[in-house]
Amino acid sequence: MRLKRRQFAAAIAALALSVSSAAVASPAFADPRQTEKNPTATGYGGAVSTVDPEASAAAIEVLKRGGNAADAAVAAAATLGVTEPYSAGIGGGGYFVYYDAKTGEVGTIDGRETAPAAMPHDAFINPATGEPYKFTPDLVTSGVSVGVPGTAATWERALERWGTLGLDEALKPAIKVANRGFVVDETFRQQTEDNKARFSNFTSTQQLFLPGGESPAVGSIFKNPELAATYRLLAKEGTSAFYNGPLAEEIAATVQAPPKVGEPTLPVPVGFMTTQDLADYKVLNQDPTHMKYRGYDVYGMAPSSSGGTTVGEALNILEPFNLSEMQPTDALHHYFEASALAFADRGAYVGDPAFVDVPTDALLDPAFGKERSCLINPTAAATKPVKPGDVENYDGACPASAAPLADETDTENISTTNLTVADKWGNVVEYTLTIEQTGGSGIVVPGRGFLLNNELTDFSTVYDPEDPNRIEPGKRPRSSMSPTIILAEGKPFLALGSPGGSTIITTVLQTILNRVDLGMDISEALAAPRAAQRNTATVTAEPAFIQSYGSQLTALGHELVPAGDAFTSAAEIGAATAIEFREDGKLVAVAEPERRGGGSAMVVSSGDQPSNGHGKGPKSK
Ligand code: GLU
Numbered sequence: 116m117r118l119k120r121r122q123f124a125a126a127i128a129a130l131a132l133s134v135s136s137a138a139v140a141s142p143a144f145a146d147p148r149q150t151e152k153n154p155t156a157t158g159y160g161g162a163v164s165t166v167d168p169e170a171s172a173a174a175i176e177v178l179k180r181g182g183n184a185a186d187a188a189v190a191a192a193a194t195l196g197v198t199e200p201y202s203a204g205i206g207g208g209g210y211f212v213y214y215d216a217k218t219g220e221v222g223t224i225d226g227r228e229t230a231p232a233a234m235p236h237d238a239f240i241n242p243a244t245g246e247p248y249k250f251t252p253d254l255v256t257s258g259v260s261v262g263v264p265g266t267a268a269t270w271e272r273a274l275e276r277w278g279t280l281g282l283d284e285a286l287k288p289a290i291k292v293a294n295r296g297f298v299v300d301e302t303f304r305q306q307t308e309d310n311k312a313r314f315s316n317f318t319s320t321q322q323l324f325l326p327g328g329e330s331p332a333v334g335s336i337f338k339n340p341e342l343a344a345t346y347r348l349l350a351k352e353g354t355s356a357f358y359n360g361p362l363a364e365e366i367a368a369t370v371q372a373p374p375k376v377g378e379p380t381l382p383v384p385v386g387f388m389t390t391q392d393l394a395d396y397k398v399l400n401q402d403p404t405h406m407k408y409r410g411y412d413v414y415g416m417a418p419s420s421s422g423g424t425t426v427g428e429a430l431n432i433l434e435p436f437n438l439s440e441m442q443p444t445d446a447l448h449h450y451f452e453a454s455a456l457a458f459a460d461r462g463a464y465v466g467d468p469a470f471v472d473v474p475t476d477a478l479l480d481p482a483f484g485k486e487r488s489c490l491i492n493p494t495a496a497a498t499k500p501v502k503p504g505d506v507e508n509y510d511g512a513c514p515a516s517a518a519p520l521a522d523e524t525d526t527e528n529i530s531t532t533n534l535t536v537a538d539k540w541g542n543v544v545e546y547t548l549t550i551e552q553t554g555g556s557g558i559v560v561p562g563r564g565f566l567l568n569n570e571l572t573d574f575s576t577v578y579d580p581e582d583p584n585r586i587e588p589g590k591r592p593r594s595s596m597s598p599t600i601i602l603a604e605g606k607p608f609l610a611l612g613s614p615g616g617s618t619i620i621t622t623v624l625q626t627i628l629n630r631v632d633l634g635m636d637i638s639e640a641l642a643a644p645r646a647a648q649r650n651t652a653t654v655t656a657e658p659a660f661i662q663s664y665g666s667q668l669t670a671l672g673h674e675l676v677p678a679g680d681a682f683t684s685a686a687e688i689g690a691a692t693a694i695e696f697r698e699d700g701k702l703v704a705v706a707e708p709e710r711r712g713g714g715s716a717m718v719v720s721s722g723d724q725p726s727n728g729h730g731k732g733p734k735s736k
Contacts, residue, residue, distance in 0.1 A: 148336075149715075150298050154708040155638045158718030162704035163191060164692035165534040166202075168715040169297050170194040173288035174536050175717050177280070184536045185213060185277035186285055188544035189270045191534050193289035193346065196266075197339055198297045200324075200566060201306045201554045202532040202614065205345070205357065207568040208265035209548030210416045211273050212403060212598040216541030219605050221414040222276065223598075225399040226269030226548075227591040228262025228570040231370075231387040232395070234588050236578040238387070238571075247576045248384060254576070256313045256557045258370040258386030260569035262592065266548055267354040268398045276400070277542070283350035290346045293564070296338035299331045302712040307331065310554035316379040319369075319561040342564025362563065363393040369560050369567065403600075406431060406479045409631055412602040416547075417475060421465040422597030424478040425620045429457040430627070431484025432491070438632040444667040445493065450628055451648035451673060452491040454621055455501050458650035460487075461620075463503035466583030467591040473583070474506040482511035489513035496672030500650045531614030533598070535692045537607070537702055539719065543694070545598035545610045547619070597623040606696065609637065613691035618655065618678075621647035622689035630695075637695040641705050645688040646675065658686050690714060 149168035156162065161184070163174035173194040174187035182190070188211070196204035203209070208228040214221050238259050241248050248254040271282055278285070307314070307330035314320040321328070323339070331337050348356050356362055370386035403414040404423030408430040415423025432453035438446040464474055477483050486509045490497065531549035550556075550568040558567045573592035575584045584593040597619050598612040609630065613622040622645055629640035644660035656665070656675040665675050678686045690711040695703040706714025 148295070148298050152706075152713050152715045154642075154706045154713055154716060156704045156716040156718045156721065157701055158721040159539070159700065159702060160719030161187070161536075161538045162694050162702040162716070162718045163187060163534065163536045164694060164704045164706045164714060164716040165191050165195060166532055166690050166692070166706065166711060166714040167195060167198045169198045169292050170534065171715040171717045173292070174534075175719060176288055177285070178538055178719050182280055182538075183278065183540060184538040184542040184544045185273050186280040187538065188534060188536045188546050189273055189278065189282075189285040190288050191536065192266070192270065192546060192548055193286050194292050195532050195534070195548070196565065197289055197293045197342060199532050200339070201310065201550070203266070203548040203550060204565045205267045205349075206264050206555060206560070206565045207548060207550035208262065208570060209269060209546060210420055210422070210594070210596050210598055211269050212414065212416060212545040212600055213273070213277050214543040214600050214602070214607055214610070215277065221403045221600055223401045223403050223416055224269050224272050224276070225401045225416075225419060225591070226265035226272075227419050227594055228265055228568055229392070229396060230262060230571055230574070230586060230588055230590050230592070231389065231392045232588045233387040233389065234571075234586060236586050238586055239574070239576045241384070250572070250576065252313055253382055253384070255552050255569050255572055256316065256381050257384040257569065258373050258388075258556070258558070259384040260571045261370045261386050261388060261556050261558070261567045262570040263388060263392045263396045264366075264568060265396065265398055267349060267357045268396060269548075271354045272398045272400070282353060286346045286350045290343045290350070293339045293343035293346065296336035299333055299335045299337050300712060301333050303337070304330050304333050306553055310557060313381060313557040314554065316375055316381050316383060317558050318374045318376055319559040320557060320566070321376070323559050323564065339564045341562055345563045345565065358393045358396055359390075363390045365560055365563065366393060366567070369558060373558050374561050404475065404479055406481075408434060408627070410603070411608060411631070414600045414602070416596060416598055417468075418465055418473045418593070419467040419591035420594040420596050421461045422595055422599075422620055422623070424465055424473075424475055425457045425461045425595075426597050426599060426624050426627070427479045428460060428484055428487070429453040429624050431479065431481050432456055432488045433628070434481065435485060435488050438628065439634065443633065444664055444671070446628070446633060447646070447664055447668060448496065448671050448673070449491060449493070450625060451646070451654060451668075452497060453488070454624060454648045455497070455499055455650040456487045456490060456504070458617075458620075459501050459503040460506070462650065464506060464583060466585075466593050470587050470590045471583040477506035477509070480509075483509050485511040486513065494671065499648075499652050531596070531616075531619070533612040533614055533690070533692050535610045535612065535694045535704070537610070537694050537696070541607065543600055543607050543610050545600050545612050547596040547598045547612045547614070549596070549614065595619045599623055599627070601627070609693060609695050611691060611693035613689040615689040617649050618645075618647040618688045621645070621649065622691055626691060626693070637693055637703055638705050641691050641693055642708050647688055648673070655688065657688055687711065692716075
């Protein structure tokens with residue numbers, strides 16, 4: 116977990132004193148708990164970056180034992196399900212991107228949640244009032260917002276397609292951490308506190324995350340034997356035990372009748388998920404999005420995520436500008452304007468391609484981006500929201516204007532988690548996974564140790580047949596997750612991703628610009644203060660960003676407001692992870708130095724030389 120070094124000594128001291136029911140001191144001989152965190156690690160033989168040292172250690176353990184990047188990514192993700200249960204886990208979904216060193220190809224798995232078959236178009240309208248449910252906290256804490264989870268199926272598919280381990284082996288490190296427990300840090304306690312009021316509505320959630328009615332103390336050991344048992348079930352029987360049988364029945368029953376306490380404080384609208392929905396769930400093998408930026412090949416996640424098209428379109432819009440020669444303020448102004456234009460097109464055109472004809476090729480066409488770039492005034496911000504472009508008619512020349520269209524307003528959660536893994540054979544994984552809000556729906560499946568997502572809140576609340584992100588049964592809500600792998604002359608150069616709702620897109624975009632255009636190394640690029648222009652009247656920005664650039668950008672017409680949402684007081688955007696691949700073969704794994712308490716980057720071998728076996732193929736299954 117995320118523990119700053121100076122807090123660590125205090126946390127360890129607190130261990131001996133801790134008495135909460137979740138806090139049980141571990142025997143001295145148990146596997147050491149991982150609390151040491153480094154935001155940057157360089158070396159050879161494989162690397163990982165996650166938000167959490169237990170998860171990073173799980174990946175390194177797998178890599179050291181000869182597993183490949185896919186194996187290690189699943190091990191890390193499953194461990195994040197233990198140590199980051201409010202951000203990700205088998206109750207949620209995500210997008211897995213893989214670079215295969217043997218073929219040089221990038222493949223992806225869409226493990227996004229789906230809407231139940233019986234979900235009506237007006238599911239988010241309160242039948243009692245005829246008005247939409249209050250988004251926070253009513254809709255977010257509900258059965259109706261729970262999508263059919265895709266994470267377990269994603270892990271299984273990733274291992275089948277690219278891994279060398281079975282699910283049983285890949286889940287071992289996570290089962291170990293769930294059983295022996297992890298050290299609670301300030302972030303985990305604060306996230307529990309932030310969720311306390313809604314968690315208290317559910318018997319199962321109270322029991323797991325509020326033992327004795329309180330958030331676990333910093334420095335205590337948090338164990339989750341019920342999740343360990345659920346993982347053991349999946350290890351033994353595969354994910355059919357998740358999508359069929361007793362566990363599937365319990366998930367559906369929990370969604371249809373959440374386990375409320377006697378006197379709940381929230382209405383908790385019930386959901387429509389059935390066992391059939393779970394049995395019908397399928398992850399999708401998808402081609403990645405692809406575009407070229409400054410000679411690099413940029414691969415991202417295709418719809419149902421808007422990540423690949425929106426990051427890619429913004430880069431196309433920026434391609435004609437020489438950002439590296441500009442003053443930082445001017446480069447950031449261009450970044451804002453390009454992002455706003457790309458977000459306008461995201462809002463107008465992107466949804467689940469199984470239900471909506473998404474013009475992915477046009478959105479990523481350099482000519483379309485060039486035409487959109489004509490709208491950037493180098494010395495003045497456009498009034499937001501800007502209009503979407505015409506994907507049917509464009510030729511790269513400057514267009515006549517059309518009517519404005521407002522993008523939906525998105526909450527920027529700090530939920531979700533991202534991880535990056537590379538192995539000694541050169542395979543790379545970029546994986547973003549989530550249960551949507553920090554704490555998801557707030558509903559733990561009784562006795563199973565995990566929270567259900569509230570991903571369906573990513574649909575537009577009110578049904579509009581023209582809206583690509585309208586609710587439809589069986590549909591995936593539009594995501595912003597942007598796991599991205601960038602190649603230089605066919606070889607990995609940079610892999611990165613982030614949490615943060617729709618700021619995921621801007622964080623990934625800004626980090627690429629920082630690294631490729633603005634002269635930062637990858638550690639600096641990730642740590643630099645962030646701001647997000649998502650085609651709204653104001654730009655959401657971190658305080659340090661406002662301090663550095665606020666007055667100059669205000670002079671250009673941008674209005675900057677501090678980041679933060681209903682769920683957190685932290686004025687932060689994202690908690691990204693990345694690995695850069697140096698030409699000399701050295702790996703630079705990078706995590707956040709500060710945001711969300713800092714992340715954990717590790718390498719297999721931190722020596723100056725490639726480790727033995729570099730370049731050999733992995734053992735086959
Ligand atoms: N549900 C969000 C999405 O798919 C991710 C959640 C978050 O990071 O806040 O875009």
